[in-house]
Amino acid sequence: MKLALRVSLLALVCMALAGCDRPAVDKAATPPPPPPAAPAAHALQVLATTDLRDIEPLQQMVLKATGVNLQFRFGGTMESTEAVLNGQSGADLAWFANAKYLLSDAQGQSRVKLQEKIMLSPIALGLSESTARELGWDRPDRAAKVTWKDIAAAAKAGKLSYALSNPATSNQGFMALLGVVASASQKADGLVAADVDRSAIAAFLKGYRLPGDNSTYLSEKFIERQGVDVNAFINYESWLLGLNQSGKLREKLVLVYPHEGVSTADYPLLLLNDARRDDYLKVVAYLKGETAQTWLARQTLRRPVVPEVAEKVADILPRDAMRIELPFSPDRALADGLIDAYLNEFRRPIASTFVLDTSGSMERDGRQQQLIQALDYIAGVDRSLTGRIARLTNRERLWMQPFSDNPYDLQRFEIPAGTASARGVQVLEDSAAKQKALAQVRAFAAGLNMRGGTALFDAVLKSLKNMADEKQKNPGYQYSVVAFTDGESNKGRSFDEFKRDYDQLPEDARSIPVFMVLFGDANERQLRELVKVTGGRLFDARKTPLYSVFKDIRAYQ
C-alpha cells in the first residue's frame, strides 16, 4: 500500500509542521487557519462529491421525514477521498459517486464504519446525434458493440471531441481512462500498471477538448460549445439524460454504454463518525425507501438500487441491453501511475498565463505571503493525491504577468518533458531539469514587489493576446489565463473599454477561458462580469486559502 504509506507520511510531516491540509512550504507565511464554520446543532455534516449537487433538495425531505438535518459540503472525488483517508474531512458522513478508491485501502476501510449504496448511474458516452450517425453508432445493434477502444480510435481519427471531467481529480475521468486501458489490454481480469497500452491512452486523449472539474460547469460549457468544438460528453448517464431533457442542447445526445466497459457509480453513503450511527441509519432507511428512491429517479435520473422502485420508473430510464461492468482494479500502482502519466505525459500540456496583482494593497494582511505560498505550492513537491494535481506538470508552459499601474513584462517558464517508459505506467521522480524549473518559479514568486495601482483589465487583455499568439504557433497545448486580484481595477482600461477591445480579438483568443480569482477587497460584481465576457469561471479566495483555490483551478486547466 504505497499510497497509504505516502499519505500517512504526509500526515506526519504535516503534523510536525502544525496545521495540516495546507502545503508544507513556508511555515512563517502560513496564515492562521480560518475558524471552522460552527455546525448547526445536531446537523449531520455530509462530505459529498460535486456531481451530487443536484440532490440538495433532499436535505428538506430528509429533515421532514426523519428530523435529521443534513448539511452538505461538496468536493472532488480525489480531494474528498484524501480528506477521509487522512481523517481530516470533519464530516460525519461521506457520500461519493464511487468509494472504491477509499475502500481498497486498509486505512480508508478503517475510517468507514458503515456503508450503504443508495442509487446507480453508469458512465456513458453521449454523442451529438449527427456525430452518432456519422460513426454509425446511432444504430442500437452497432452501439451495443462499441468498446472504449473504438472510442479511442474515433478520437484519434478526429471524429470525436469530447467534454470530460479531469481524470486526475474525478471518478468519471479516471474510470474513462481505465476503460480505455482495460479495453486495449485484452486482459480478462487483474489489470496492473504494466498492462497499460500507452498508445491507446494517447489516442483517446486526442479527442479531449473540454476539461473541467465539475459536471455543472462542464454542462454549461458543453451547451455553449456543442457543435463548435465538441460533439460528445462523457459523464454519468444521469447528467447526460438531464441535458437531453433540458431543451438547451443544439442536438440531443445518443447514449453509448461501452461494451464490457461500463463503470457504474453506486453512490455509497458512508458513516465516518460512529457517534452519529443512529442518525445515519435513519437517513439510510429513508433514502432507500420508496419516496426518496422515486424522487431520485424522477428528479435526478439516477437508477434506484431498490428493484421494485426501478420497475416503477422504468419509463424514464433507458431500457438496458446487458451492461457488462468494468471491474475496478484496486491496484494503487496502476491508479497512481495512470494519473501521473496522464498529467505529465499524455494529457494535452497546459499553457497558461498567470496574471498577478502586485499593487501596493498586496502588502496588507499577509496577502503577499499567501500569493507566494500559492505559487510555491504549484511549483512545490507535494505528491499527495491533491498535491499532484496542483503541481506544474511536465511539458507545461507558464507565463507570469505581474501588474500594478501597468502590466509588466511577461516572464516565461517551461517544465521539461520527462522520459517515458516503454511499457506500462509508473509514478516518475522529478528530473533534475524539472526541479530546476520549479525552483525558478519559486524564486520568481519570492522576488515580487508590491506597489502601485491595479490595471487589471490591461493585464488580462495583454495575457489573452499572448496566449492567442502562442496558440497560433503551438496549437497542441491547452490554453488558459488565470487572473488574480485583491482590489478594484483603477488604472488603465475601464471594463467597458476592455469589453470593446475584447470583442475585437480573434475567435482563437476569445475561446481561451479566464479563471478569475477573487481575493482581498476585489470587486466581485466586476469580476463576475469579466468572466461572463471571457468565459471561464470565478473562484473565491476570500474565505478559502489562496493555494487551495489555485489547486482547484488546476483541475480546469
Place this chain on the structure above:
Amino acid sequence: MNKTARLLVTLALLGGFGGALWFSLRGHPAQQAAAETVAATELSGLIAVDVEDFFKNPRVVQVLAAHRLPVQVTRIGSRDMAARVLPGATPDFFFPSGVVAATQVTEAGRKAGIPTASYSPFHTPLVIASWEPIAKILVDNGIARPLQPQVYGVDMDKLTQLMLARKRWKDLKHSAAYDVSRSVLVSTTDVRRSNSAAMFLALASNAVNGETVSDRDTARRTALRLAELFKRQGYQENYVNGNFEDYVSQGIGKTPLAWIYENQIVGHALAKGGIGGGMVLLYPQPTITNKLVFVATSERAKTLGALLSNDAELQGIALQHGFRIADAERFAKAVQPTGLAVETRLTQVVDPPSFELMAEMIDVVTKEMGQ
C-alpha cells in the same frame, strides 16, 4: 487484611445474602418490582449484519421482552469482535456471522479469563446466486446440472478448475447469451474481512485438495494456489450485503455468479414476496454450511442463547429471515409461497478446515492480495 477487617467483610456479605433471602421470602411488592427491573436490564450484544434484521424484528423484541431478556445490539464486522473481548467491558454476547469469528471470540475470552458458552441456533448453506442464461451455459459445459426448475447443482471441483484455468465466458461452448471476455469467476466479498468469502476459500480448498485440508503445508500450498480467485476479481465489496445487493440491483452484467449465504436470497424473497426474473440458485456440490454462532459471556446471555435455539416462535421468525433451523420441513414450508426454489435436502456437506488452518489460509491469501 487483618482479622477485624475480614470479620467485617464476612458480616457484610452475610448481611447482604441474609437481606436478599429475607426480601425474597417476604415477597415485598416494591422489592419484587425492583427485581424485575434488574432482570429487564438490556443485554448488550455485538452482532453481525446477518442477524441485525432478526433482532430488529418487532416480534423478536416482543418475545425477548416477555422473557425479560431485552437486548441492545450494535452491528460491527465479525472479524472485529474478538478485539472487543475486554475485561470489564465485554458485552453480554457476540453474534458473529460464522464459526471462524466465533472461535476467535471464544479464544480471546479464554485468554482474558472470560468464560464463554456457544450456541448455534440457526444455519444457512452457501450458494451461488446466478441467472438462467449463465446456468444454461454451465450446464452445456458439463459444470452444472438442473436439480429442479431454477435450481442447479454445480460441480465445485470442475468450476474451480475452470476458474483456475482462466477461462473466459466466451471461451465456453454455447456461450452466445453471455459472450463476454471477462473471466469466469465467482464474485465474493473481501476475504480479509468477510466470513462468507472465507467459506468460499474453505470449499474451494476442499475441491482442489480432494478432501478437507488438515495440515499446515497443504493449507499454505492450497491457499497460494487459490489466492488468484480472489485477487483476479479486482475490487471486492467489503461488507456482507455488498455482493448480494450488487447481484439484485445491478444484475448479470456486474455479477454473473455471486457467492452468498442462502439466507440472504431467501430472506429477500420472503420480504419482497418473490424474486426478480431470471434469478436462479446454484448449489455447490459438495457444499458448505455456515453456522451462526451465538457466544454468551454472561449468565443471562446463556439463557438467551438457549432461548434462541429452542423457542418455537423465535425459530419461526428466524425462518422468516431466511435461515434454516433444525426442522427442514418447516424451512421448506416457509419458503414455498415465495416461488423461490431451494434445495431443501443438502446431501454432500463438507466441513471447513480447522480454525487455525483457516486463519493460516486467509493469511496467505491476504499476503498475495497485497502484492
